[in-house]
Amino acid sequence: MKNVEKYTRGYFMPPVKSLKWTEKEYITEAPIWCSVDLRDGNQALVVPMTLEEKLEYFQLLVKIGFKEIEVGFPAASETEYTFLRTLIEKDLIPDDVTIQVLTQSRDHIIKKTFESLKGAKKAVVHLYNSTSVAQREQVFKKSKEEIIEIAVSGAKLLEKYAAETEGNFQFQYSPESFTGTELEFALEICNSVLDVWKPTADNKVIINLPATVELSMPHVYASQIEYMSDHLNYRENVILSLHPHNDRGSGVADAELGILAGGQRIEGTLFGNGERTGNVDIVTLALNMYSHGVDPKLNFENILEIIEVYERMTKMKVDDRQPYGGKLVFAAFSGSHQDAIAKGMKWREENDCKHWTVPYLMIDPKDIGREYEGDVIRINSQSGKGGIGYLLEQQFGLDLPKEMREEFGYTVKNVSDRQNKELMPEEIHQIFLNEFVNLSKPIEFVNYHFTKHDDYQTVVTVKINEEEQELNGEGNGRLDAISNALRTKLGVNYHNLVYKEHAQELGSESNAVSYVGITDDNGKVFWGCGIDVDIMTSSVKALFSAVNKLTANTHLTSKEGHFITSK
Template identity: 75%
Template structure:
């Protein structure tokens, strides 16, 4: 591409090596979660949420389990001010939930922010100012000392207004554009703010390290976070928070590596909407932890509901392949994938019900409210015998012999390819019934009788193209006797190669199903029979296989 020379790195590595995070294997506990859906998420929408939508979304975030929820920038607009007042005056904030509000380091904004919080039981007041080289030089045109003064003057004002405002307030400071700031300066300004606030074990302070714009690979951010965690004053009384944006598509990795580097808290949104390419996706982060055996302390057990509420409130769509939430994230169309999943599910049932190791499925879809039948095994022209057979067995109770599954698989794939569409389970079942079950032309069973002697003798009545014929035969078993009767009286030439049967447990009636595979003219043909009487089912399966050779 042209013009690549105009770009250069805008991030700063720590002055010392900070790589202890790389020695850690996994995140071992959930962070403190703070939803910013109602602020960062909302300001990214083409049509921002109405007051009623915000209230509904707030209630849903509480239901999911968020204990900290950023509700807006109340001094920035009357809409956000009124939303916070509505939450407080209608007593919609549970006692164990803390609302968070954003403010710049300006006295009139801080004053209105505290006015908006009157009556709030628990609140985080989030102070920020930009610290990056680009912001200092191009936007504010101020020295480092002047930028520090903006931060500490705001910190002092928060102290003053807290003394005169009833409520339980916690402070948060963000060096906005942290990732474009020299690490020594980021540390200096954060420590200056901490010196004003003097955090204690009973009154901890949040230092938030935002990826306001993503400039680097995730390992750089992890090193930056580790440097701050190692060198912040009052560290035992500081909650280190991360607020990653997704410009480089690295927000999840930034967050996970940042937690390994010592961070305690994550600010993000459901499914990651936010300015530009968005915020970190909390659903993905939380369920990544869940898939490793860590309780995320958020409830995503009904993912279809989470998606529905999100889409209705924001007007945005959850992409079909969005991790965990998308409609197709568990869907397997590939034949080899379907076969592996089907075998993995069977192995789990037989060997280890307590642990989830099914191929291609990182978590059990049932754990987030998804169904195997409609969400996992999906049928189109790319599907294989394993998946199609699994779907037929799970949904309708038919356990086809292995070679019959292969034959039926080709039939289904042919239909899907011809129609150029995915087939739903009922459509697959309809194909099976039409093509294989109780096929009655040209030969159909009317009745049969058996007599026991040295061998089994049968009298079987068959309709042949509508004409009734009664024929007799003998054999070493009932099905063998019927086969011989058909061969001798109708001039048919075939060999029964496969026969299996089982109770049809999915049926509302007490029915049996039989499967017969015959070889005729060097080719295999398959049929199935369903009836209350297993012998009738077996003969119907045989006739179905014979009839399918006549097509």
């Protein structure tokens, strides 16, 4: 690509080695979560949410389990001011939920911010100003000392107005554009603010370090966080918060490594909504922890309901490949993947499994309200016998023999290939019924009766070309007797009859299902299935279905009653 020389690395490494986070294997406990959907996320929407939509979204966040929710920038927008007042005046904020509001370091804005908070039981007041080299030089044209003065004066104003306003307030400071700020200067300005507020064990302060623009690989952000965590004043009384954006597509990795490096709190949004490429996706971050056996302290057990509200309120779409939430994230089209999943699920049924280890599935889809049917096994021309057989068994109670699954798998794949589309479960079921079940052409089963002497003797009535015939046969069992009648009286040549049966439970009904495989003189196996309320009748129908499959390329002479190979 052209112009590569115009780009450079605009971040800063810590002045000392900060790599203790590399010694940690995984996140052991959930951070404090703060949703910024209603502020950072909302400001990034093409059409911001209405008051009514924000109220519904707030209730969704509460239901999920967020205990800290940033509700807006009340001094900057009448809509956000009204929204905050509505939450307070209508007592819509649960006692265990803390709201958060954003403010710049300007007297009249801070004053109005505290006015908007009158009557709030508990609130975080979030002060910020930009600190990066680019912002200082290009936007504000101020020295480091002047930038520090903006932050310090804002911190003092927060103390002043908090003292004059009834309520319980916690302070938060963000050096906005932290990732483009020299680490020594970021530390200096944060410590200057902390020296104003002097946090205590009973009155902790939040220092929030935003990757306002993601400038580096995640390990760099982690080292920056560790450096700050190791050198902040009053560290034991500081809650270190992270606010990663996703410009390089690594927001989740930034957050995860940042937590290992000392981060205690995460600001983010559902499904990563936010400016440009968005904020860190809290759904992915939380469920990643869940997949390691760590309780995320957020409830995504009904993720489809959450997606419905999210998409309706934001007019955004959750991508089909979005981790955990997307329509296709658990889907397996590949035959080998489907076979492994089906065998893994079967293994779980047959063994006492404490932990989830099913191939290809990080978590059990059912734990977040997804279903195996339709969500996991998806059928197209790339699918295999294992997945197709698993779908028939799970949704329709049909447990095909292994060899029959292979034949039916090819049948389904050929249909999908010809139609160039994914096949839905009902379509696959219908293909099975049409191609294998209770087949009546060219030989239609009518009825039978048996007598028992040394062996079984039968008279089976069939219909061929609309003409009924009675065929006599005998054998060491009922099905063997009927099979011998078909072979000797009609001249159908096959051997090696394979048989399997099971009950099919569907709702309040129960049918008997039988499968029969027969082998022709060339060694090719033909399968048929019979379904009936009577187990013997289902077996006979399965045999007739298999025989009709075998005779698909033959015709029956009307005079002799024997099958002759067609030209």
